[in-house]
Amino acid sequence: MAHVFVYGTLKRGQPNHKVMLDGAHGSAVFRGRGRTAEPYPLVIAGEYNIPRLLQLPGRGRCVAGEIYEVDEKMLRFLDDFEGCPDLYQRTAVRVRVLEWEGGARPGDSLRCFVYSTATYAPEWVHLPYHDSYDSEGAHGLRYHPREAR
Numbered sequence: 001m002a003h004v005f006v007y008g009t010l011k012r013g014q015p016n017h018k019v020m021l022d023g024a025h026g027s028a029v030f031r032g033r034g035r036t037a038e039p040y041p042l043v044i045a046g047e048y049n050i051p052r053l054l055q056l057p058g059r060g061r062c063v064a065g066e067i068y069e070v071d072e073k074m075l076r077f078l079d080d081f082e083g084c085p086d087l088y089q090r091t092a093v094r095v096r097v098l099e100w101e102g103g104a105r106p107g108d109s110l111r112c113f114v115y116s117t118a119t120y121a122p123e124w125v126h127l128p129y130h131d132s133y134d135s136e137g138a139h140g141l142r143y144h145p146r147e148a149r
Contacts, residue, residue, distance in 0.1 A: 002075055005034060005095050005112035007042060007065035008051030008133045015135055015145050019081060026074030031067045032100035035131075036093055037109055038062070040116065043127040048144040051133045054125065055089065055118040061131040067095060067112060078115070088115040 009016040012030070020028040040053050041060035053063060070078070082088040090113050097108045128139070135143040 001069050001071055003031070003095075003110050003112040004028075004068050004070050004075070004078065005036070005065050005093065005114045006068065007053060007063050007114070009135060009143055011066050011133070014133075015143055016081075019077070020068065020074075025077040027071040028068045028074045029070075031069050031102055033098045034065060034067050034095040034110070034112075035098060036063045036065075036114075037096050038094065040093075041125065041127075042130045042133060043124050044130070044133070044139060044141040045120070045124045045127055048149060049135075049141040050143065051130075052088075052120065052124070053114060053116040054120060055091070055116045056125070057093075060129045062096075063130075064098075064132040065095075067097070067100075067110065075113070082115040084115065088117050090115055 010020055011017060019025060038057045039060045039062050041056050042053050042063045045052050079090060084090050092111050093114045094109050095112045097106055
């Protein structure tokens with residue numbers, strides 16, 4: 001089992017969360033909410049308004065998201081779903097626990113896998129940085145689901 005930190009469309013209430021619930025992809029159990037221990041630029045970019053965590057640690061904001069415990073089958077599915085390693089890269093980051101369902105307490109930190117990108121258009125670095133993502137947020141950049149593209 002591995003911990004995965006999701007910050008965008010895979011979170012509860014977001015357009016792609018359904019894939020986390022589909023047992024055919026493997027097991028993903030919600031464990032809690034957290035925030036990256038280190039700042040990263042979270043931007044909404046590209047033609048489809050996709051949230052992207054740029055692989056620029058130390059720059060941006062500490063990003064809020066959800067922590068899931070996933071099995072190997074789900075991890076392989078998420079790699080494929082996120083276009084890893086071409087579109088996104090799966091890396092390990094330290095996440096501070098804000099709320100937890102289980103043994104860890106708020107304030108603890110965990111190493112979690114996250115899908116971020118090291119390859120992006122240079123202008124994305126200059127987009128507004130967000131500390132949290134909601135596809136219907138005040139940013140006005142509504143996500144375009146895969147099935148609608």
